[in-house]
Amino acid sequence: MFNILWSLFYVLIFPGALFTVAVGLLLAGIDRKVVARMQHRIGPPIRQPLYDFLKLIGKETIIPKAANKLAFLGAPFVGFVSLALIMLFIPIFGFTAFSTSADMIVILYLITIPGVALIVGGSSSGSPYAGIGISREMVTMMAYELPFVLVLLTVAKKAGGVSLAFSMDAIANWQAANGSMLFQWAMIPAAIAMLLVIPAEVGTQPFDVAEAETEICEGPLVEYSGAPLGLFKLNSAMKMFVMSALFVSLFLGGIRTGFILIDAIIFVVLCIIVTVLCMSTIHAISARLKIEHLFKFYWTFVAGLAMASLILVWCGL
């Protein structure tokens, strides 16, 4: 009984749904503020994503006649649930809610689900703009998935030695013993590759080809309004946190104070730094790429960096 209550607490409050939503909205707000300051604007207040979400909850929800109602309304919920679940497997330095021997694989699968939910929701809306959007979303997913898997393999090899360590806990323990992954020079190309994977996964400015609002009317989201749209916006904010949390626990782990609260605060601060570094900065200085350029960039430059790191680690460096 007590165990079930603890599990519910993990899933619903910390580090599951509520924590992810809160920090996700904070990161999205900071992202918008930092981009605005970099463009010499004042920018919206940091709580702006919360206002956006609440406003969308209060709006009318229109379901188009051509849409498949179940898939159209269900898709954002599926994305939300999978994103809240990922945080259970990512260690906050010493603390992991659920740890298994191969949770990295679970994370890898769960992290594709929000993208798939976007594709399902978009394709069920019956709009041609959504059609173009989902085809672009699929290409984007294929583009960043390869370097992402290579990075995860590299980290697993580095932490596990001969037998790959697919457990996030094992990686956290390795970093506690040997210092952060980022300070191993063979891991630096992989870290840069991971930093470049994050904006594509989240879908921020130069890599937001799927949701290009000026050319294809926000792609898969074109027919969404009201609460489901709010959930999708919330999903992308949560994705920001989940991806930066993954980076922090893969490359910047190893800090252990023993107090879960202090650990969590340091963790969130590191996540903010990662977000500003790899999302806001790139957003502020670049314009949207074409889909073929995005694909080429990920399969040559980013995958090359990850591969270089993998080879270095495999050679025992």
Added chain:
Amino acid sequence: MLKELLNKSSMKSPWIYHINSGSCNGCDIELVAVLTPRYDAERFGFKLTGTPRHADIVVVSGPITSQSKERLVRTLAQVPEPKCVVSLGSCPKSGNVFKGSYSVEAPLDNYVHVDVSVAGCTPKPEAIMEGLYKAAQILQEKREAMNK
């Protein structure tokens, strides 16, 4: 309390959708100027969206040509409630210099209820900002009326 938050947030995050119904592009440029670093409407939460489904405030510019009239009415019908309609410039308000032309069906309020009119040819960005801010306030009133 949740209701209050919902009401407040509807004023704090008004998303704009812009329809050009045969405008000369002058007002459109001024509307974009409102979003640039000099005036920065985003500090009030204004954001330009790409689809009418996401919009709270619909900004209409241009004298409503016969070709665009039907599309304009259909697009306005796609915006979810609560919504606000802002007419930008003198054209949608009166027809401006195109008044009386065979291809212009000018006053916008023949087809839809207009909440705020920003007159001028072209209106200054400051005037547009004030109009949009008023529209956001009307949006909150409409949201409050929906609760009752």
